[in-house]
Amino acid sequence: MLKNMFDQLGRSGACLSGFVSMRKIMGINTLVFRLVPAVLLLALTGCSSTKIQDGPPADSVDVSTIPDAIPTPIQVPLKNTPYTLGGVHYQPMASANGYAEDGQASWYGTKFHGKQTANGEIYDMFKMTAAHKTLPLPSYVKVTNLENGQSVVVRVNDRGPFHGDRLIDLSYVAAKKLGFADSGLANVAIEGIDPETFSRSPAHERDGDLLYLQLAAFKNYHNAQLLRRDLFSRIGVQAKVVKGDESEPLYRVRIGPVESPEQLEELLEGLSSAEFSPPYLVYEKPVYEKSIGDARSSEKTATEVEAEQSEQVVRAP
Numbered sequence: 001m002l003k004n005m006f007d008q009l010g011r012s013g014a015c016l017s018g019f020v021s022m023r024k025i026m027g028i029n030t031l032v033f034r035l036v037p038a039v040l041l042l043a044l045t046g047c048s049s050t051k052i053q054d055g056p057p058a059d060s061v062d063v064s065t066i067p068d069a070i071p072t073p074i075q076v077p078l079k080n081t082p083y084t085l086g087g088v089h090y091q092p093m094a095s096a097n098g099y100a101e102d103g104q105a106s107w108y109g110t111k112f113h114g115k116q117t118a119n120g121e122i123y124d125m126f127k128m129t130a131a132h133k134t135l136p137l138p139s140y141v142k143v144t145n146l147e148n149g150q151s152v153v154v155r156v157n158d159r160g161p162f163h164g165d166r167l168i169d170l171s172y173v174a175a176k177k178l179g180f181a182d183s184g185l186a187n188v189a190i191e192g193i194d195p196e197t198f199s200r201s202p203a204h205e206r207d208g209d210l211l212y213l214q215l216a217a218f219k220n221y222h223n224a225q226l227l228r229r230d231l232f233s234r235i236g237v238q239a240k241v242v243k244g245d246e247s248e249p250l251y252r253v254r255i256g257p258v259e260s261p262e263q264l265e266e267l268l269e270g271l272s273s274a275e276f277s278p279p280y281l282v283y284e285k286p287v288y289e290k291s292i293g294d295a296r297s298s299e300k301t302a303t304e305v306e307a308e309q310s311e312q313v314v315r316a317p
Helices: 002-026 030-034 037-049 172-178 221-235 261-273 295-311
Strands: 083-085 088-090 100-108 129-132 139-145 151-158 166-171 186-193 210-218 239-243 251-255 280-284 313-315
Touching: 100 172, 129 139, 139 166, 139 172, 151 166, 151 172, 166 172, 166 186, 172 186, 210 221, 210 261, 221 239, 221 251, 221 261, 251 280
Parallel strands: 100 166, 129 151, 239 313
Antiparallel strands: 083 088, 100 186, 129 166, 139 151, 139 186, 210 251, 210 280, 239 251
8 A cells, every 4th residue: 555655745755755764763663654544644744844956056067068859769668658647647758759739848856856867767966857747757858938939859768747738857957958947937838858769860951051960978077088089989079178258168079070970879889888977969059160361360379279189179169
């Protein structure tokens, strides 16, 4: 019975879990524990009176350093078992392919940061993830803010939101990239992504931009260089270190530009086989050479090229 209660409560079951842990610490017999439902009800009532508020992280986050999720073929069994919560029965989909729906998006942050999601992963409000009531876990979707046209790609790895008519619950950084972290809610369009065909389609292209795979972003330049050299030594891939324009710059390790869907698929397979962390898709504006006629511009360009060749560092666009 208690197990069913835990399964149905999901993210809301943390307080009940604490009470059960307290029961163990106090040495209360399991049989006695089952015979005092009134005490359990009282404990849950007390928990609700001290409800932890959700919110953003204490420090500001530069979401420009956080790339979208990359849809990759699912290598684990999908979790799409039917479930009932609050008297409502939910029948998860077998696939996100072809899914499209408009609705209201919300986000969740510090209250659930570091806690387990519905598919067993750990929720990280700084990653591009989402919760949905009926999409299979995991799956990938494109979310577009209908009010400003901004779009992101997220990995669905949790259940929710179970609040009114809200359609999807995004991680904090995903909501901030879509421009509604402050307001809390937004009208969005959701499109399911087939990871099997994603890398073979032109859907990942953006007009005039160059596609890169970003492996990591470091505060320490030398750590970024170590990863760049490790990439080359293990899978023979050349990468660059991109220095950001922040007051305390981050050094991003990127592979590219990726010139074809076939190359993208090959790179993803190579990184996976070498057990590198899954990369993210990022886009850069192409950098054009300055005119030779301008002596000062030519001198600056030569200096930048020399620095890039010696340190493999370029500034983020």
